[in-house]
Amino acid sequence: MARAGVTAERLTLVAAELADEVGVENVTVAALARHFGVKDASLYFHIKNARDLRVRIALLALAELADRVAAALAGRAGKDALVAFADAYRDYARQHPGRYAAMQIDLDPETAATSAGVRHAEMTRAILRGYRLAEPDQTDAVRMMHSTFHGFVSLEKTGGFRHTPRPTDDSWSRTLDALDAVLTNWPPRSGAAA
């Protein structure tokens, strides 16, 4: 009886691949056990429960995405960096829809604080150095950027843009143009426009 050699790491990796193939909601402990040729009860030796498994996928995805973004950002500044960040983010989400969906789980504060999520925030702030924004504008800008990226990717995936024929790639690059423009010329607090 050869042992399957299951570890939490291998489990998480296979679960992530499974998520990309069949969707996170179908990543069950039972299905995962089948993939390893093992009974489902055996997996509880490695993971706490089903939620723990999902959290592990999320942390893996966060770390992977942070690595990609970091690589894309190397040696770039200003709008170049903005576009590189955004494209790396969107590409990852499209190549790994299951991992991306898993990332949306609500992590408890301590876990979130030690996750790769903080690297995302740091890197976003690094980009903003090219735009010379002081606090608290910087925080607001970081939040707007994240909102735009996540919102676009999310709506694109769930078909929220399907009712208009225009290629989403075009809207994406124009959205980044707009984001660059507003970061370059960050408006003052509320006042009368034009």
Added chain:
Amino acid sequence: MARAGVTAERLTLVAAELADEVGVENVTVAALARHFGVKDASLYFHIKNARDLRVRIALLALAELADRVAAALAGRAGKDALVAFADAYRDYARQHPGRYAAMQIDLDPETAATSAGVRHAEMTRAILRGYRLAEPDQTDAVRMMHSTFHGFVSLEKTGGFRHTPRPTDDSWSRTLDALDAVLTNWPPRSGAAA
């Protein structure tokens, strides 16, 4: 044996309320049946299956949200309209987290085409009349607006902004300022800035 008087409409409404209380993922056919004092098998006379139930919640939420936005938009234009739309959207999402989450389900194209989702798109375009944007810029702007709204609300809910102490309300209004600014001065295609 008095009949419970279950209809698909009442079912959907109670399901939506249940979603707001305990989260969409916990809105099960069995739990819903319990709420009506009825066996779970009986509900399949009114709904096709569990997915059908979720779709009905989503359509209800889309319609409710469209109504709210329409009311908020009445008699407003320009930035007033933008802020009214955005606030109505965000308020609804916060007051009805379960309904909002249910809305994110992937509707099949025909269902989506006859849903209240199209009213959202129309109303967004109506706002843009105040900013005088021609196609295809208009489509890009609509997509950016939706992305920003959905992304912000979504990240706010899942705790994506928690690592910075700044009140999210402040970031929200500054994000709307920024959105208004960029719509007022929609940048040209990509070229050199400033």
Added chain:
DNA sequence: ATCGCTTGCCTAGGAGCGCTAGGCTACTAC
């Protein structure tokens, strides 16, 4: 008014999932 017929509920039951308890076996450390 009563005979159907449809509507709205029921019971029974199968299959899948999450998870626990407890047992056996292969490997590892001494």
Added chain:
DNA sequence: GTAGTAGCCTAGCGCTCCTAGGCAAGCGAT
């Protein structure tokens, strides 16, 4: 070699979704 532990197992409970088939309430037509 022996002790201990790591890694798997079976058994079994409770929950979910869903189907099949039965019975009764209330309706319309005669």
